[in-house]
Amino acid sequence: MTIKEYLKKFEEGDERALSKIITIIENGYEESKEILEYIGKRTGKAYRIGITGPQGSGKSTLIAKLAKRLLSKFKEIGIIACDPSSPFSFGALLGDRIRMNELFLEKGIFIRSMATRGSLNGLAYKTKEVADILDAFGKEIIIIETIGVGQVEVEISNLVDTTIVVFVPESGDGIQVLKAGLTEIGDIFVVNKSDRIGADILFYELKNLIEMSYQNSKWKPPVILTQAVNNYGIEELEKEIINHYNYLIENNLLEEKRKKAVIRELVNNFENEILKILWQSERVKKLFEKVVEEVWEKKITIEEGVKKLIKEVKYVK
Amino acid sequence: MEKKKIKILIAKPGLDGHDRGAKVVARGLRDAGFEVIYTGLHQTPEMIVNTAIQEDVDIIGLSILSGAHMTIFPEVLRLLKEKGATDIHLFGGGIIPDEDKEKLYQMGVGKLFDPGTKISEIVEYINNLFKEKVSE
Amino acid sequence: MSNKDWEELEEAYKKWEEMVKDLPECTLPSFSTISNIPVKKVYTPLDIKNFDYLRDLGFPGEYPFTRGIRHTMYRGRLWTMRQFSGFGTAEDTNKRFKFLLSHGETGLSVAFDYPTLLGRDSDDPMARGEVGVCGVAISSLRDMEILFDGIPLDTVSTSMTINGPAAVIWAFYLLTGEKQGVPFYKLRGTIQNDILKEYIAQKSYIFPPEPSLRIIVDIMEFASKEVPKWNTISISGYHIREAGSTAVQELAFTLMDGFTYVEEGIKRGLDVDTFAPRLSFFFNAHLDFFEEIAKFRAARRIWAREMKNRYGAKKKESLLLRFHTQTAGCSLTAQQPENNIIRTAYEALAAVLGGTQSLHTNSMDEAWALPTEKAVLIALRTQQILAYEIGVTNVIDPLGGSYYVEYLTNKLEEEAYRYFEKIEKMGGMVAAIKAGFPQREIAEAAYRYQKEIEEKKRIIVGVNEFVLENEKIEIPLLKIDPEVERRQIERLHKLRRERDNIVCERKLKELKMAARSNENIMYPILECARVYCTLGEIINALKEVFGEYKEEAFF
Structure with a gap:
């Protein structure tokens, strides 16, 4: 198939064409330029949500539950799940989908796993471009999951409208959290696996920390307790995402934020x-x-x- | 220009939970430089094909030890065809008698590996399949 | 020995070591057990310096039972030769049972198909292609009645490999006995019912860990009152090993699972001596001969000690680690399958020297399919040759006192305690499972083993050495007729048409209510089974209350 044909199918809403086009971009094939030109004119409609946090914090499960919930309001959801490439073999084991099993047969949900291929900011190299493609394809919501190896993954906040930072009681004390540099980027904070010992301590520590760092800010990031596996707290998370969206709109910040990202x-x-x-x-x-x-x-x-x-x-x- | 990365879907269809082989192979293929998607247990053919399409994998590997191979392989092939994705290869491994293997090969299933296969043999098989693609 | 004697020995050993250190070694690139415990050329009293006969071994049938749990061991009674079997419909398996009984088998062991293992009826959409394939399909009491038709249940002991839906399948069995006129208290047998190892290794779980443990304690409680001769849990290392663990991991995780069940029972308020005697174990017998023997011996010693000291068991029966052994399915090769007869024989020998109470020997063709009658017969004959021809049953624990075996027994015990400590720090076995700890350890070991084979650090005859080019497999394979699925579904539909569906619905509703309360769930399950509610219906009702377990994959 030629690139023109692919783009035509893409426009008709063909998932396979979408998938093939992502592959072209991901691999930087020469057709990329033509595709990006086409895509560039069609983005801006989707709302983008980023989810970051340490490995094992349950990001994928949280996304699965959140997406399932959002399906009652939105028909089209795209998910990008980043996983690290091996620095030795350059191969990758992409396992985030395992926890999203319940979404595999949902119409309107498109999940793409991406290996970092040497990128060091917690995202795969072409994550932004792939999000643009999903946007142009007509996805109303795009959720991006970082790899979560524990280092500072702040890049995500430049790609999305709402950044969710997930912690688990094992993530350690508040100081550790501060060090990770993640408190500055979060619009919403989640303490997942909140049935585990230490969840309430972490919850209050986070609350205090955030109150201090956001004293002069109009948006005070909420901290939410969740147990993604049991679907607990997901409703509240959804509510807070909507609150954050309204806040951005009411204060004319959405455009500003996106413009900043473009700059x-x-x-x-x-x-x-x-x-x-x-x-x-x-x-x-x-x-x-x-x-x-x-x-x-x-x-x-x-x-x-x-x-x-x-x-x-x-x-x- | 970057080289094309070969993407592989390793899936465990059906109810059988013996994932030792699937996991060892997934890890071995990662260590051989491939990008491997692993979807966990209890996958239906529909789930497998949907995943393969969304991830745009080059090849699907199914691990079947439960004896359901004569049901599952043909069904995955049928769905790939139905969705116009016949360019995605299908191979597998597990306990599959020679007689059944012959039948599956004729339907268009790629190599079926026996228990005890070395991962390096699987790597070689995949590399040979995609020789042209890699040297692009 | 006096200090002087030790010094002399040490000196002599050093001298010998110096002498042989540069001699070439040829057979392997490195010398270690399958569990990667490095092994020396030779073992001496120096390797078991603190050895204390009475404390560490004792006598057969006496604490700490290292040498065996019975006073007379095989001189008094041979192990039970129990071949795991099941395939196709209940009629097919019934025939195979009668065949085995007529050839001298002394206990039955039922293999169920995957849909049954996961609590699904044969007509469940996920069951397609798997009905009757890896075991027998049992969807209701009706199927169970057929399975044991003509086999008086007061004359056999029956082992059933069933976990997630164990309570339901057991109810079917109990009622089958009742219909034959055999009361519950006369029934003998085992249900595997070990859910923890399902999360760890075999992955045939249904509900999350907490409700699963509750059901298990319900079963223990019910049995102690109504079915006193029944073994309520067979705490299984077999599957942990098959998933790729080392012998040490098999030992440690299995015993840790066992401790967890004991703790759950005690938490319920049960007296440990009422249920502990009905706990039994199920281990793997793998290829590393001495390591396996040491594993069995260490298991007995650890269990007895912990039951006595930690859980305060008073009855001798509570301290005994009784176990069934199966030779390692994962050691069978698809290549040159006849060689598997020899592998299995050595593994069986290790199990017998390790003091097993019952044994299953794998058939040579099982890397390919379910075994044929001929292959099963050879496997059974392997046990009979062991029992009657080669003299290993004459003396109890004949390897006791071997420097190497005693050293390994201590070593395995030591390594197991290291795991216990780690797991306890994590908050116990359930917490460790949720965090993926045992799963990761096993995956790591499995991967390492595979790499060792690929790099020829381990030789597997016919696989990475002594390979036959263009080998043609010439063993006849048992095929399951696809008709089985159709016939089984037909029977199920007929059952649903003929039974009283209103009563069924009412019973299922009562079951859900019981599940929500803390009443013992065995009674309402029996009620459901009696009116021919199907396995899938009962399990689905419970799923509504308990939810379903979803696993992460740990590499």
Whole structure:
């Protein structure tokens, strides 16, 4: 099938075409450009929810239950589940779907697992693009799950409208939570597996922490107790997501937030491109090697070397 | 340009819960550099095919030890056909007598591995299938 | 031995070690048990320095029962030769039972098909293609009546491998006895009823752990009053091992499961001595001969000690770890299947030297399909040769006192206690299971074992060495007629037409009410079974109350 045919099928709502198009983007095939042009004009309708939190916090189960609930209000839901690639074999074992079994036969739900393939921010490289594709396809809600290995996964908050941060009693004390840098990005906090010992302590610690860090903010992130396996607390989670959505709308923040994300992406890509252009320049490369030697032989300092290189930049076309 | 990653769905259909083989194979394939989707136990053919399509996998591997292979393999093939996804390969492993294997091969099922197969043999089989795709 | 004697021995050993250390070793790249316990060239008294005969071994039939649970062991009574069987419809299996009984088998053991194991009727959509395939399909009391037709239940003991729906299947059996005129108290047998290992390994669970444990305690309580000769739980390491665990993990997780059941019973307020004597065990006999023997011996010693010291059991019967053994299904190879006869024989020998109370020997063709009559007969003959021809039954625990075996027994015990400690820190076995701990440990061991085989660190004859090119399998295989499914469904539909459906509905409603209260659930289950409510109907009613368990996959 040609790319035109795929896009036509995509427009007709064909899941297989959607799936194939995601694959093209994920692998960076040459048709990507054409697809992204097509997709770019059609995004902006879907509401995006991000779910992050440490491994084993029950993110996938939470998503399964949440999606099931949301199905009574929305017909079309897309889910992106990120899992880490092995740094040794570059393979990946994508197991998030196991906990979403109950969604496999739900019409309107599309789940895609993505391996990080070396990306280090908790998301797969093309997560944003795949979310755009789902958006253009007509998904009303898109839920993105980070890998959750414990490091700071703040990137997610730039991709979505509402960020949910999930903890479990085992996640450790409040200090640990602060360190993880996750309190700053959450719009909603969840203490999952709340039947386990230590859940109430974590709950109050989180509440205090958030009250302190959000003193001057209009939006005070709620903390919710859930037991995803038993479907407990999911209703409240849904309610808070809607509250957050209303808050963004009423304060004209949704557009602002999304615009910020666009700016960020533009800056990132711009910077990356510039770097690429710079390093492709033979003159820069030659000068760089020279500077390295000079610094190594202690003829000049690093700072002086940088200055020399900057001077060269303006000759790059 | 990045190389195409081969995506594999490893599924355990039916009621049988012996997932030792499926899990060992899933892990082994990961360690061989593939991206492997594992969906857990008790999958119906519909669930398997839906997953395969959404994930756009290149190949499905079914682990069947319960003797239900003559029901499940043909049903998965039928659904793949129905959904226009015949480009997705189907292979499997488990306790499948030669006679049944022959019948399944004729229907279009790919290689069926016996108990005791080395993971490296499965890796080799998959790599051979997708030789062109990988060197793209 | 005096200090001087020890010193002399130590010196002599060192000397010998020095002498042989550079001699080439050839057979394997590394020397360790299947559980990866490294093994030395030779064992001496130095390896069991703190050995105390009376404390560590004692005499057969005496605490701590390391040497066996009976005073006379096989000189008094041989083990029960019990071949697990079941396939097709109840009629087919009934025929196989009669065949086995007529060839000298002394106990029956029922294998159920997957739908039955998961509490589903034969006409359940998920059952398609699996009815009667891996065992016999039993959807109602009617099927059970046919299964034991012409077999007086007061003359046999019957073991049933059933877990999630154990209460229901047991009710079918009890009522079958009743219909034959055999009262409950005369019935002898075992239901596996070990739900914890289902979450850990075999995955035939239905309800979440808490209600499952409640049902199990209900069964223990019911049996202690009404069916006193029945073994209410067969705490099983077999499946844990089949899922890829090491011998140490099998030992540790199984005993830990056992302790959990004991604690649940005590929590209910039952006197430990009323139910503990009816707990039995079920272990795997794998290929590593000495390690397996050590495992059985260590299991007996640990169980007796903990039952006595930790749970305060007073009766001797409560301290005895009685066990059934099955040779390792996972050690059978699809390649050169006849070789499996030999593997099974060695494994069976380990079970007998380990003091098993009953034994199932696998048939050579089981890597391929359910066994044929011929293959089952060879498997049974293997046991009979062991029992009557080679003299191993003459002396009790003949390996007791072997430096190596005693060392390994201690070592396995030590490693098991290490696991107990870890699991207790997690908050007990149920918490550990929910966190995926035993599952992960087993998955890891299974993967390591597979890699060892691929890298030829372990040799499996016919699989990674001594392979036959273009091997043709020449054993006849038992095939299940697809007609079985159709006939079974037909019978089920007929049953639903003929029974009193109004009574059935009422009984099911009563069952749900009982499930919501804390009344013993066995009584309403018997009521349902008696009016021919089906397995699926009863289980579904309970699912409404208890919910269903969903597992995460742990790699």
